[in-house]
Amino acid sequence: MSNRFRLGGDLDVNRLGFGAMRLPSKDGMGGPARDPEVGRAVLRRAVELGVDHIDTADFYVSHGGAVRANNLIREALYPYPSNLVIATKVGPVIRPDGLHHGTPADMRGFVEANLDGLGVDRLDLVYLRIGAMAPPHGESLAERFEALAALREEGLIRHLGLSNVDTGHLAEARAIAPVAAVQNHAGQRDEADFLAACQESGIAFVPFFPVGGGRELDDERLAKVAARHRATVPQIGLAWLLASSPMALAIPGTGSLSHLEDNMAAAAITLTDDDLADLS
Known part of the structure:
Protein backbone atom coordinates (compact mmCIF):
# COMPACT_ATOMS: atom_id res chain seq x y z
CA MET A 1 0.00 0.00 0.00
CA SER A 2 1.40 3.39 -0.97
CA ASN A 3 2.42 5.84 1.74
CA ARG A 4 1.35 8.73 -0.52
CA PHE A 5 -2.09 10.10 -1.42
CA ARG A 6 -3.28 12.63 -4.00
CA LEU A 43 6.83 22.33 13.18
CA ARG A 44 10.31 22.69 11.73
CA ARG A 45 11.23 19.18 12.83
CA ALA A 46 7.98 17.77 11.43
CA VAL A 47 8.86 19.09 7.98
CA GLU A 48 12.40 17.71 8.33
CA LEU A 49 10.89 14.29 9.06
CA GLY A 50 8.81 14.35 5.89
CA VAL A 51 5.53 15.96 6.93
CA ASP A 52 3.99 17.74 3.96
CA HIS A 53 0.39 17.87 5.23
CA ILE A 54 -0.42 20.02 8.26
CA ASP A 55 -3.93 20.26 9.70
CA THR A 56 -4.83 23.45 11.57
CA ALA A 57 -7.62 25.95 12.35
CA ASP A 58 -7.86 29.62 13.20
CA PHE A 59 -9.61 28.62 16.44
CA TYR A 60 -6.64 26.53 17.62
CA VAL A 61 -5.51 29.02 20.26
CA SER A 62 -4.30 29.09 23.85
CA HIS A 63 -6.31 30.65 26.67
CA GLY A 64 -6.91 34.30 25.84
CA GLY A 65 -5.60 33.84 22.29
CA ALA A 66 -1.99 34.59 23.22
CA VAL A 67 -0.61 31.74 21.08
CA ARG A 68 -2.25 30.73 17.81
CA ALA A 69 -1.50 27.65 15.72
CA ASN A 70 -1.73 29.50 12.41
CA ASN A 71 0.71 32.14 13.57
CA LEU A 72 3.16 29.47 14.71
CA ILE A 73 2.95 27.75 11.34
CA ARG A 74 3.64 30.99 9.49
CA GLU A 75 6.46 32.00 11.81
CA ALA A 76 8.16 28.60 11.66
CA LEU A 77 7.73 27.67 8.02
CA TYR A 78 7.07 30.74 5.84
CA PRO A 79 8.01 30.95 3.01
CA TYR A 80 6.42 27.53 2.81
CA PRO A 81 8.03 24.57 1.06
CA SER A 82 6.48 24.18 -2.39
CA ASN A 83 5.14 20.71 -1.48
CA LEU A 84 3.54 21.69 1.83
CA VAL A 85 -0.26 21.31 2.01
CA ILE A 86 -2.02 23.16 4.83
CA ALA A 87 -5.59 22.17 5.64
CA THR A 88 -7.80 24.20 7.95
CA LYS A 89 -11.30 24.07 9.43
CA VAL A 90 -14.04 26.66 9.74
CA GLY A 91 -17.41 26.68 11.45
CA PRO A 92 -16.91 26.72 15.23
CA VAL A 93 -16.68 29.91 17.24
CA ILE A 94 -15.07 29.60 20.68
CA ARG A 95 -16.56 32.12 23.15
CA PRO A 96 -16.30 32.46 26.93
CA ASP A 97 -19.69 30.81 27.31
CA GLY A 98 -18.78 27.82 25.14
CA LEU A 99 -18.86 26.54 21.59
CA HIS A 100 -21.00 28.21 18.94
CA HIS A 101 -21.29 27.69 15.20
CA GLY A 102 -21.07 30.25 12.46
CA THR A 103 -23.75 31.07 9.93
CA PRO A 104 -23.34 31.01 6.15
CA ALA A 105 -22.64 34.75 6.30
CA ASP A 106 -19.73 34.09 8.69
CA MET A 107 -17.86 31.78 6.29
CA ARG A 108 -16.05 34.54 4.41
CA GLY A 109 -14.71 36.03 7.63
CA PHE A 110 -13.56 32.61 8.82
CA VAL A 111 -11.73 31.97 5.55
CA GLU A 112 -10.15 35.43 5.52
CA ALA A 113 -8.92 34.96 9.10
CA ASN A 114 -7.13 31.75 8.05
CA LEU A 115 -5.68 33.41 4.96
CA ASP A 116 -4.33 36.26 7.09
CA GLY A 117 -3.02 34.04 9.87
CA LEU A 118 -1.21 31.69 7.52
CA GLY A 119 -0.04 34.45 5.20
CA VAL A 120 -1.38 32.90 1.98
CA ASP A 121 -3.62 33.97 -0.89
CA ARG A 122 -5.42 30.64 -1.21
CA LEU A 123 -6.13 27.84 1.25
CA ASP A 124 -5.28 24.32 0.06
CA LEU A 125 -8.14 22.58 1.87
CA VAL A 126 -10.95 23.97 4.02
CA TYR A 127 -13.15 21.66 6.08
CA LEU A 128 -16.62 22.72 7.15
CA ARG A 129 -16.80 21.57 10.76
CA ILE A 130 -20.27 21.06 12.23
CA GLY A 131 -21.60 19.88 15.59
CA ALA A 132 -19.55 19.24 18.73
CA MET A 133 -17.96 15.81 19.33
CA ALA A 134 -20.58 13.79 17.46
CA PRO A 135 -22.20 14.46 14.07
CA PRO A 136 -25.43 16.47 14.37
CA HIS A 137 -27.63 13.93 12.61
CA GLY A 138 -30.42 15.49 10.60
CA GLU A 139 -28.92 18.99 10.61
CA SER A 140 -28.51 20.49 7.15
CA LEU A 141 -25.10 21.89 6.19
CA ALA A 142 -26.16 22.99 2.71
CA GLU A 143 -26.20 26.77 3.16
CA ARG A 144 -22.84 26.85 4.94
CA PHE A 145 -21.25 24.55 2.39
CA GLU A 146 -22.70 26.62 -0.46
CA ALA A 147 -21.05 29.70 1.04
CA LEU A 148 -17.69 27.91 1.08
CA ALA A 149 -18.24 26.62 -2.45
CA ALA A 150 -18.74 30.23 -3.59
CA LEU A 151 -15.42 31.19 -1.98
CA ARG A 152 -13.82 28.26 -3.79
CA GLU A 153 -15.18 29.63 -7.07
CA GLU A 154 -13.58 32.97 -6.19
CA GLY A 155 -10.22 31.26 -5.92
CA LEU A 156 -9.77 31.63 -2.13
CA ILE A 157 -9.99 27.86 -1.56
CA ARG A 158 -8.53 25.02 -3.61
CA HIS A 159 -10.44 22.06 -2.14
CA LEU A 160 -13.34 21.56 0.26
CA GLY A 161 -13.79 19.01 3.03
CA LEU A 162 -16.21 18.07 5.80
CA SER A 163 -15.63 17.41 9.48
CA ASN A 164 -17.77 15.66 12.11
CA VAL A 165 -20.42 14.55 9.64
CA ASP A 166 -22.50 11.49 8.80
CA THR A 167 -23.00 9.87 5.40
CA GLY A 168 -26.14 11.95 4.84
CA HIS A 169 -24.13 15.14 5.25
CA LEU A 170 -21.55 13.82 2.80
CA ALA A 171 -24.22 13.19 0.16
CA GLU A 172 -25.77 16.62 0.79
CA ALA A 173 -22.43 18.38 0.34
CA ARG A 174 -21.40 16.40 -2.75
CA ALA A 175 -24.57 17.57 -4.49
CA ILE A 176 -23.22 21.13 -4.10
CA ALA A 177 -19.47 20.83 -4.77
CA PRO A 178 -16.70 18.20 -4.80
CA VAL A 179 -15.55 16.94 -1.39
CA ALA A 180 -11.83 16.15 -1.17
CA ALA A 181 -11.66 14.86 2.42
CA VAL A 182 -13.71 13.92 5.47
CA GLN A 183 -12.36 14.42 8.99
CA ASN A 184 -14.28 12.53 11.68
CA HIS A 185 -13.52 11.21 15.13
CA ALA A 186 -11.42 8.04 15.01
CA GLY A 187 -13.51 5.00 15.94
CA GLN A 188 -16.83 6.66 15.14
CA ARG A 189 -19.69 4.16 14.91
CA ASP A 190 -20.06 4.38 11.13
CA GLU A 191 -16.33 4.59 10.39
CA ALA A 192 -16.39 1.46 8.20
CA ASP A 193 -19.22 2.90 6.11
CA PHE A 194 -17.32 6.14 5.69
CA LEU A 195 -14.15 4.34 4.65
CA ALA A 196 -16.10 2.42 2.03
CA ALA A 197 -17.79 5.58 0.72
CA CYS A 198 -14.50 7.46 0.60
CA GLN A 199 -12.66 4.63 -1.10
CA GLU A 200 -15.35 4.38 -3.77
CA SER A 201 -15.21 8.12 -4.50
CA GLY A 202 -11.50 8.93 -4.06
CA ILE A 203 -12.13 10.99 -0.93
CA ALA A 204 -9.49 11.12 1.81
CA PHE A 205 -10.59 9.89 5.25
CA VAL A 206 -8.67 11.83 7.91
CA PRO A 207 -9.73 10.83 11.44
CA PHE A 208 -8.92 13.18 14.29
CA PHE A 209 -7.63 11.86 17.63
CA PRO A 210 -6.03 8.91 15.76
CA VAL A 211 -3.99 7.87 18.82
CA GLY A 212 -6.51 8.46 21.57
CA GLY A 213 -6.70 12.22 21.79
CA GLY A 214 -4.10 12.38 24.56
CA ARG A 215 -5.56 9.41 26.47
CA GLU A 216 -3.58 6.25 27.06
CA LEU A 217 -4.37 3.41 24.70
CA ASP A 218 -4.48 0.12 26.59
CA ASP A 219 -6.10 -2.23 24.10
CA GLU A 220 -4.56 -5.67 24.60
CA ARG A 221 -4.59 -6.34 20.88
CA LEU A 222 -2.53 -3.23 20.19
CA ALA A 223 -0.14 -4.08 23.02
CA LYS A 224 0.41 -7.60 21.67
CA VAL A 225 1.33 -6.33 18.21
CA ALA A 226 3.42 -3.50 19.66
CA ALA A 227 5.52 -6.02 21.61
CA ARG A 228 6.03 -8.03 18.43
CA HIS A 229 7.39 -4.96 16.61
CA ARG A 230 9.20 -3.48 19.64
CA ALA A 231 7.05 -0.41 19.10
CA THR A 232 4.71 1.65 21.25
CA VAL A 233 0.96 1.14 21.34
CA PRO A 234 0.30 4.58 19.74
CA GLN A 235 2.72 3.72 16.93
CA ILE A 236 0.81 0.51 16.20
CA GLY A 237 -2.45 2.46 16.34
CA LEU A 238 -1.16 4.80 13.64
CA ALA A 239 0.21 1.94 11.54
CA TRP A 240 -3.14 0.16 11.82
CA LEU A 241 -5.02 3.26 10.69
CA LEU A 242 -2.77 3.62 7.64
CA ALA A 243 -3.18 -0.08 6.84
CA SER A 244 -6.98 0.15 7.07
CA SER A 245 -7.44 1.81 3.68
CA PRO A 246 -5.39 3.56 0.99
CA MET A 247 -7.74 6.52 1.51
CA ALA A 248 -6.86 6.90 5.23
CA LEU A 249 -4.58 9.75 6.26
CA ALA A 250 -3.30 10.25 9.82
CA ILE A 251 -2.72 13.63 11.46
CA PRO A 252 -1.41 12.90 14.97
CA GLY A 253 -0.78 16.09 16.89
CA THR A 254 1.66 16.94 19.65
CA GLY A 255 3.48 19.83 21.22
CA SER A 256 6.46 17.62 22.10
CA LEU A 257 9.51 16.92 19.96
CA SER A 258 9.94 13.44 21.43
CA HIS A 259 6.31 12.51 20.76
CA LEU A 260 6.65 13.86 17.23
CA GLU A 261 9.64 11.59 16.61
CA ASP A 262 7.71 8.61 17.98
CA ASN A 263 4.66 9.34 15.86
CA MET A 264 6.60 9.75 12.64
CA ALA A 265 8.44 6.46 13.26
CA ALA A 266 5.09 4.69 12.80
CA ALA A 267 5.44 5.21 9.04
CA ALA A 268 8.24 2.63 9.00
CA ILE A 269 6.10 -0.10 10.60
CA THR A 270 4.68 -2.67 8.17
CA LEU A 271 1.94 -4.76 9.74
CA THR A 272 1.86 -8.41 8.71
CA ASP A 273 -1.22 -10.47 7.94
CA ASP A 274 -0.88 -11.99 11.44
CA ASP A 275 -0.78 -8.50 12.96
CA LEU A 276 -3.89 -7.43 11.09
CA ALA A 277 -5.68 -10.62 12.10
CA ASP A 278 -4.81 -9.97 15.76
CA LEU A 279 -6.05 -6.38 15.50
CA SER A 280 -9.28 -7.09 13.68
Missing part, protein backbone atom coordinates in the same frame (compact mmCIF):
# COMPACT_ATOMS: atom_id res chain seq x y z
CA LEU A 7 -5.54 14.87 -1.90
CA GLY A 8 -8.29 16.28 -4.07
CA GLY A 9 -6.71 14.44 -6.99
CA ASP A 10 -3.81 16.87 -7.33
CA LEU A 11 -2.06 17.48 -3.99
CA ASP A 12 0.42 14.66 -3.37
CA VAL A 13 0.94 14.18 0.38
CA ASN A 14 2.50 11.77 2.83
CA ARG A 15 -0.33 9.77 4.41
CA LEU A 16 1.21 10.47 7.83
CA GLY A 17 0.80 14.18 8.46
CA PHE A 18 0.65 16.47 11.49
CA GLY A 19 -2.19 18.04 13.49
CA ALA A 20 -1.54 21.49 14.97
CA MET A 21 -4.24 21.60 17.68
CA ARG A 22 -1.82 20.91 20.56
CA LEU A 23 0.81 23.45 19.52
CA PRO A 24 -0.63 26.60 21.16
CA SER A 25 -1.60 25.14 24.52
CA LYS A 26 -0.82 22.34 26.93
CA ASP A 27 -4.35 21.00 27.35
CA GLY A 28 -5.89 21.27 23.90
CA MET A 29 -7.90 24.22 22.62
CA GLY A 30 -8.11 27.10 25.05
CA GLY A 31 -5.70 25.66 27.61
CA PRO A 32 -2.69 27.38 29.20
CA ALA A 33 -0.25 28.67 26.61
CA ARG A 34 2.70 26.55 25.57
CA ASP A 35 6.08 28.15 24.87
CA PRO A 36 5.72 29.38 21.26
CA GLU A 37 9.32 28.50 20.44
CA VAL A 38 8.60 24.86 21.30
CA GLY A 39 5.71 24.89 18.84
CA ARG A 40 7.87 26.42 16.14
CA ALA A 41 10.61 23.84 16.78
CA VAL A 42 8.07 20.98 16.52
Whole structure:
Protein backbone atom coordinates (compact mmCIF):
# COMPACT_ATOMS: atom_id res chain seq x y z
CA MET A 1 0.00 0.00 0.00
CA SER A 2 1.40 3.39 -0.97
CA ASN A 3 2.42 5.84 1.74
CA ARG A 4 1.35 8.73 -0.52
CA PHE A 5 -2.09 10.10 -1.42
CA ARG A 6 -3.28 12.63 -4.00
CA LEU A 7 -5.54 14.87 -1.90
CA GLY A 8 -8.29 16.28 -4.07
CA GLY A 9 -6.71 14.44 -6.99
CA ASP A 10 -3.81 16.87 -7.33
CA LEU A 11 -2.06 17.48 -3.99
CA ASP A 12 0.42 14.66 -3.37
CA VAL A 13 0.94 14.18 0.38
CA ASN A 14 2.50 11.77 2.83
CA ARG A 15 -0.33 9.77 4.41
CA LEU A 16 1.21 10.47 7.83
CA GLY A 17 0.80 14.18 8.46
CA PHE A 18 0.65 16.47 11.49
CA GLY A 19 -2.19 18.04 13.49
CA ALA A 20 -1.54 21.49 14.97
CA MET A 21 -4.24 21.60 17.68
CA ARG A 22 -1.82 20.91 20.56
CA LEU A 23 0.81 23.45 19.52
CA PRO A 24 -0.63 26.60 21.16
CA SER A 25 -1.60 25.14 24.52
CA LYS A 26 -0.82 22.34 26.93
CA ASP A 27 -4.35 21.00 27.35
CA GLY A 28 -5.89 21.27 23.90
CA MET A 29 -7.90 24.22 22.62
CA GLY A 30 -8.11 27.10 25.05
CA GLY A 31 -5.70 25.66 27.61
CA PRO A 32 -2.69 27.38 29.20
CA ALA A 33 -0.25 28.67 26.61
CA ARG A 34 2.70 26.55 25.57
CA ASP A 35 6.08 28.15 24.87
CA PRO A 36 5.72 29.38 21.26
CA GLU A 37 9.32 28.50 20.44
CA VAL A 38 8.60 24.86 21.30
CA GLY A 39 5.71 24.89 18.84
CA ARG A 40 7.87 26.42 16.14
CA ALA A 41 10.61 23.84 16.78
CA VAL A 42 8.07 20.98 16.52
CA LEU A 43 6.83 22.33 13.18
CA ARG A 44 10.31 22.69 11.73
CA ARG A 45 11.23 19.18 12.83
CA ALA A 46 7.98 17.77 11.43
CA VAL A 47 8.86 19.09 7.98
CA GLU A 48 12.40 17.71 8.33
CA LEU A 49 10.89 14.29 9.06
CA GLY A 50 8.81 14.35 5.89
CA VAL A 51 5.53 15.96 6.93
CA ASP A 52 3.99 17.74 3.96
CA HIS A 53 0.39 17.87 5.23
CA ILE A 54 -0.42 20.02 8.26
CA ASP A 55 -3.93 20.26 9.70
CA THR A 56 -4.83 23.45 11.57
CA ALA A 57 -7.62 25.95 12.35
CA ASP A 58 -7.86 29.62 13.20
CA PHE A 59 -9.61 28.62 16.44
CA TYR A 60 -6.64 26.53 17.62
CA VAL A 61 -5.51 29.02 20.26
CA SER A 62 -4.30 29.09 23.85
CA HIS A 63 -6.31 30.65 26.67
CA GLY A 64 -6.91 34.30 25.84
CA GLY A 65 -5.60 33.84 22.29
CA ALA A 66 -1.99 34.59 23.22
CA VAL A 67 -0.61 31.74 21.08
CA ARG A 68 -2.25 30.73 17.81
CA ALA A 69 -1.50 27.65 15.72
CA ASN A 70 -1.73 29.50 12.41
CA ASN A 71 0.71 32.14 13.57
CA LEU A 72 3.16 29.47 14.71
CA ILE A 73 2.95 27.75 11.34
CA ARG A 74 3.64 30.99 9.49
CA GLU A 75 6.46 32.00 11.81
CA ALA A 76 8.16 28.60 11.66
CA LEU A 77 7.73 27.67 8.02
CA TYR A 78 7.07 30.74 5.84
CA PRO A 79 8.01 30.95 3.01
CA TYR A 80 6.42 27.53 2.81
CA PRO A 81 8.03 24.57 1.06
CA SER A 82 6.48 24.18 -2.39
CA ASN A 83 5.14 20.71 -1.48
CA LEU A 84 3.54 21.69 1.83
CA VAL A 85 -0.26 21.31 2.01
CA ILE A 86 -2.02 23.16 4.83
CA ALA A 87 -5.59 22.17 5.64
CA THR A 88 -7.80 24.20 7.95
CA LYS A 89 -11.30 24.07 9.43
CA VAL A 90 -14.04 26.66 9.74
CA GLY A 91 -17.41 26.68 11.45
CA PRO A 92 -16.91 26.72 15.23
CA VAL A 93 -16.68 29.91 17.24
CA ILE A 94 -15.07 29.60 20.68
CA ARG A 95 -16.56 32.12 23.15
CA PRO A 96 -16.30 32.46 26.93
CA ASP A 97 -19.69 30.81 27.31
CA GLY A 98 -18.78 27.82 25.14
CA LEU A 99 -18.86 26.54 21.59
CA HIS A 100 -21.00 28.21 18.94
CA HIS A 101 -21.29 27.69 15.20
CA GLY A 102 -21.07 30.25 12.46
CA THR A 103 -23.75 31.07 9.93
CA PRO A 104 -23.34 31.01 6.15
CA ALA A 105 -22.64 34.75 6.30
CA ASP A 106 -19.73 34.09 8.69
CA MET A 107 -17.86 31.78 6.29
CA ARG A 108 -16.05 34.54 4.41
CA GLY A 109 -14.71 36.03 7.63
CA PHE A 110 -13.56 32.61 8.82
CA VAL A 111 -11.73 31.97 5.55
CA GLU A 112 -10.15 35.43 5.52
CA ALA A 113 -8.92 34.96 9.10
CA ASN A 114 -7.13 31.75 8.05
CA LEU A 115 -5.68 33.41 4.96
CA ASP A 116 -4.33 36.26 7.09
CA GLY A 117 -3.02 34.04 9.87
CA LEU A 118 -1.21 31.69 7.52
CA GLY A 119 -0.04 34.45 5.20
CA VAL A 120 -1.38 32.90 1.98
CA ASP A 121 -3.62 33.97 -0.89
CA ARG A 122 -5.42 30.64 -1.21
CA LEU A 123 -6.13 27.84 1.25
CA ASP A 124 -5.28 24.32 0.06
CA LEU A 125 -8.14 22.58 1.87
CA VAL A 126 -10.95 23.97 4.02
CA TYR A 127 -13.15 21.66 6.08
CA LEU A 128 -16.62 22.72 7.15
CA ARG A 129 -16.80 21.57 10.76
CA ILE A 130 -20.27 21.06 12.23
CA GLY A 131 -21.60 19.88 15.59
CA ALA A 132 -19.55 19.24 18.73
CA MET A 133 -17.96 15.81 19.33
CA ALA A 134 -20.58 13.79 17.46
CA PRO A 135 -22.20 14.46 14.07
CA PRO A 136 -25.43 16.47 14.37
CA HIS A 137 -27.63 13.93 12.61
CA GLY A 138 -30.42 15.49 10.60
CA GLU A 139 -28.92 18.99 10.61
CA SER A 140 -28.51 20.49 7.15
CA LEU A 141 -25.10 21.89 6.19
CA ALA A 142 -26.16 22.99 2.71
CA GLU A 143 -26.20 26.77 3.16
CA ARG A 144 -22.84 26.85 4.94
CA PHE A 145 -21.25 24.55 2.39
CA GLU A 146 -22.70 26.62 -0.46
CA ALA A 147 -21.05 29.70 1.04
CA LEU A 148 -17.69 27.91 1.08
CA ALA A 149 -18.24 26.62 -2.45
CA ALA A 150 -18.74 30.23 -3.59
CA LEU A 151 -15.42 31.19 -1.98
CA ARG A 152 -13.82 28.26 -3.79
CA GLU A 153 -15.18 29.63 -7.07
CA GLU A 154 -13.58 32.97 -6.19
CA GLY A 155 -10.22 31.26 -5.92
CA LEU A 156 -9.77 31.63 -2.13
CA ILE A 157 -9.99 27.86 -1.56
CA ARG A 158 -8.53 25.02 -3.61
CA HIS A 159 -10.44 22.06 -2.14
CA LEU A 160 -13.34 21.56 0.26
CA GLY A 161 -13.79 19.01 3.03
CA LEU A 162 -16.21 18.07 5.80
CA SER A 163 -15.63 17.41 9.48
CA ASN A 164 -17.77 15.66 12.11
CA VAL A 165 -20.42 14.55 9.64
CA ASP A 166 -22.50 11.49 8.80
CA THR A 167 -23.00 9.87 5.40
CA GLY A 168 -26.14 11.95 4.84
CA HIS A 169 -24.13 15.14 5.25
CA LEU A 170 -21.55 13.82 2.80
CA ALA A 171 -24.22 13.19 0.16
CA GLU A 172 -25.77 16.62 0.79
CA ALA A 173 -22.43 18.38 0.34
CA ARG A 174 -21.40 16.40 -2.75
CA ALA A 175 -24.57 17.57 -4.49
CA ILE A 176 -23.22 21.13 -4.10
CA ALA A 177 -19.47 20.83 -4.77
CA PRO A 178 -16.70 18.20 -4.80
CA VAL A 179 -15.55 16.94 -1.39
CA ALA A 180 -11.83 16.15 -1.17
CA ALA A 181 -11.66 14.86 2.42
CA VAL A 182 -13.71 13.92 5.47
CA GLN A 183 -12.36 14.42 8.99
CA ASN A 184 -14.28 12.53 11.68
CA HIS A 185 -13.52 11.21 15.13
CA ALA A 186 -11.42 8.04 15.01
CA GLY A 187 -13.51 5.00 15.94
CA GLN A 188 -16.83 6.66 15.14
CA ARG A 189 -19.69 4.16 14.91
CA ASP A 190 -20.06 4.38 11.13
CA GLU A 191 -16.33 4.59 10.39
CA ALA A 192 -16.39 1.46 8.20
CA ASP A 193 -19.22 2.90 6.11
CA PHE A 194 -17.32 6.14 5.69
CA LEU A 195 -14.15 4.34 4.65
CA ALA A 196 -16.10 2.42 2.03
CA ALA A 197 -17.79 5.58 0.72
CA CYS A 198 -14.50 7.46 0.60
CA GLN A 199 -12.66 4.63 -1.10
CA GLU A 200 -15.35 4.38 -3.77
CA SER A 201 -15.21 8.12 -4.50
CA GLY A 202 -11.50 8.93 -4.06
CA ILE A 203 -12.13 10.99 -0.93
CA ALA A 204 -9.49 11.12 1.81
CA PHE A 205 -10.59 9.89 5.25
CA VAL A 206 -8.67 11.83 7.91
CA PRO A 207 -9.73 10.83 11.44
CA PHE A 208 -8.92 13.18 14.29
CA PHE A 209 -7.63 11.86 17.63
CA PRO A 210 -6.03 8.91 15.76
CA VAL A 211 -3.99 7.87 18.82
CA GLY A 212 -6.51 8.46 21.57
CA GLY A 213 -6.70 12.22 21.79
CA GLY A 214 -4.10 12.38 24.56
CA ARG A 215 -5.56 9.41 26.47
CA GLU A 216 -3.58 6.25 27.06
CA LEU A 217 -4.37 3.41 24.70
CA ASP A 218 -4.48 0.12 26.59
CA ASP A 219 -6.10 -2.23 24.10
CA GLU A 220 -4.56 -5.67 24.60
CA ARG A 221 -4.59 -6.34 20.88
CA LEU A 222 -2.53 -3.23 20.19
CA ALA A 223 -0.14 -4.08 23.02
CA LYS A 224 0.41 -7.60 21.67
CA VAL A 225 1.33 -6.33 18.21
CA ALA A 226 3.42 -3.50 19.66
CA ALA A 227 5.52 -6.02 21.61
CA ARG A 228 6.03 -8.03 18.43
CA HIS A 229 7.39 -4.96 16.61
CA ARG A 230 9.20 -3.48 19.64
CA ALA A 231 7.05 -0.41 19.10
CA THR A 232 4.71 1.65 21.25
CA VAL A 233 0.96 1.14 21.34
CA PRO A 234 0.30 4.58 19.74
CA GLN A 235 2.72 3.72 16.93
CA ILE A 236 0.81 0.51 16.20
CA GLY A 237 -2.45 2.46 16.34
CA LEU A 238 -1.16 4.80 13.64
CA ALA A 239 0.21 1.94 11.54
CA TRP A 240 -3.14 0.16 11.82
CA LEU A 241 -5.02 3.26 10.69
CA LEU A 242 -2.77 3.62 7.64
CA ALA A 243 -3.18 -0.08 6.84
CA SER A 244 -6.98 0.15 7.07
CA SER A 245 -7.44 1.81 3.68
CA PRO A 246 -5.39 3.56 0.99
CA MET A 247 -7.74 6.52 1.51
CA ALA A 248 -6.86 6.90 5.23
CA LEU A 249 -4.58 9.75 6.26
CA ALA A 250 -3.30 10.25 9.82
CA ILE A 251 -2.72 13.63 11.46
CA PRO A 252 -1.41 12.90 14.97
CA GLY A 253 -0.78 16.09 16.89
CA THR A 254 1.66 16.94 19.65
CA GLY A 255 3.48 19.83 21.22
CA SER A 256 6.46 17.62 22.10
CA LEU A 257 9.51 16.92 19.96
CA SER A 258 9.94 13.44 21.43
CA HIS A 259 6.31 12.51 20.76
CA LEU A 260 6.65 13.86 17.23
CA GLU A 261 9.64 11.59 16.61
CA ASP A 262 7.71 8.61 17.98
CA ASN A 263 4.66 9.34 15.86
CA MET A 264 6.60 9.75 12.64
CA ALA A 265 8.44 6.46 13.26
CA ALA A 266 5.09 4.69 12.80
CA ALA A 267 5.44 5.21 9.04
CA ALA A 268 8.24 2.63 9.00
CA ILE A 269 6.10 -0.10 10.60
CA THR A 270 4.68 -2.67 8.17
CA LEU A 271 1.94 -4.76 9.74
CA THR A 272 1.86 -8.41 8.71
CA ASP A 273 -1.22 -10.47 7.94
CA ASP A 274 -0.88 -11.99 11.44
CA ASP A 275 -0.78 -8.50 12.96
CA LEU A 276 -3.89 -7.43 11.09
CA ALA A 277 -5.68 -10.62 12.10
CA ASP A 278 -4.81 -9.97 15.76
CA LEU A 279 -6.05 -6.38 15.50
CA SER A 280 -9.28 -7.09 13.68
